[in-house]
Amino acid sequence: MARAPVHVGILASGRGSNALALIRAVERGYITGAVIDVLLSDKPDARALSMAEEHGVRTRLLEPASGQTREEYDARLLSALEECGVAPGKNPLVALAGFMRILSPSFVGRFSGRMMNIHPSLLPAFPGLRAQEQALKRGVKVAGCTVHFVVPDVDAGPIIVQKAVLVREGDDLDALSARILRQEHRIYPLAVKLYVEGRLRLQGGRVAVG
Ligand code: GRF
Numbered sequence: 001m002a003r004a005p006v007h008v009g010i011l012a013s014g015r016g017s018n019a020l021a022l023i024r025a026v027e028r029g030y031i032t033g034a035v036i037d038v039l040l041s042d043k044p045d046a047r048a049l050s051m052a053e054e055h056g057v058r059t060r061l062l063e064p065a066s067g068q069t070r071e072e073y074d075a076r077l078l079s080a081l082e083e084c085g086v087a088p089g090k091n092p093l094v095a096l097a098g099f100m101r102i103l104s105p106s107f108v109g110r111f112s113g114r115m116m117n118i119h120p121s122l123l124p125a126f127p128g129l130r131a132q133e134q135a136l137k138r139g140v141k142v143a144g145c146t147v148h149f150v151v152p153d154v155d156a157g158p159i160i161v162q163k164a165v166l167v168r169e170g171d172d173l174d175a176l177s178a179r180i181l182r183q184e185h186r187i188y189p190l191a192v193k194l195y196v197e198g199r200l201r202l203q204g205g206r207v208a209v210g
Pocket of ligand 1 (some may be wrong): 015016060097
């Protein structure tokens, strides 16, 4: 029997190159069995919004209102996702792709095991902002990127896929970031594909890939 499609909602605040990699992966049939129902952004000028529109993906702009708490914002986020078909109970997958907001534990709980993030370091090294800069400053010889399930603690969830990237002598931030980004665009679609194919099993805080 055919599997019910996974309903994907992408959350992005900026450039949207990882969002584009996911959209293209579905367009080209690398990922089958998933529909991208919406790309949602908190930033009106996010390139991700116009890019998604160019690809025929529905978009929603959800700007935080002044004085709004994190929980209030996340309640709006949940409603917007549900309106677009990305709803708990309906085989949802939320893909964070450069979404620059910390999500409340209750929102994260609604999508437990059904929300992924991409981070430009080999976690658990260099969580948080400017991971590539942290890596350069620390002088690591190997950097990379990670796709992980989202838990309430930032960049701390079970690791799904990682890719290492060599740091070259003389690398500056732009050079290293670009080399990592190329790998991000490969491993995020891979992680979503594995998820959609039912090949990821969460066991005791670790992900087994079948
Ligand atoms: C990427 O480096 C991603 O790893 C991090 O934010 C950046 C988003 O870039 N979470 P883009 O908007 O996907 O181009």
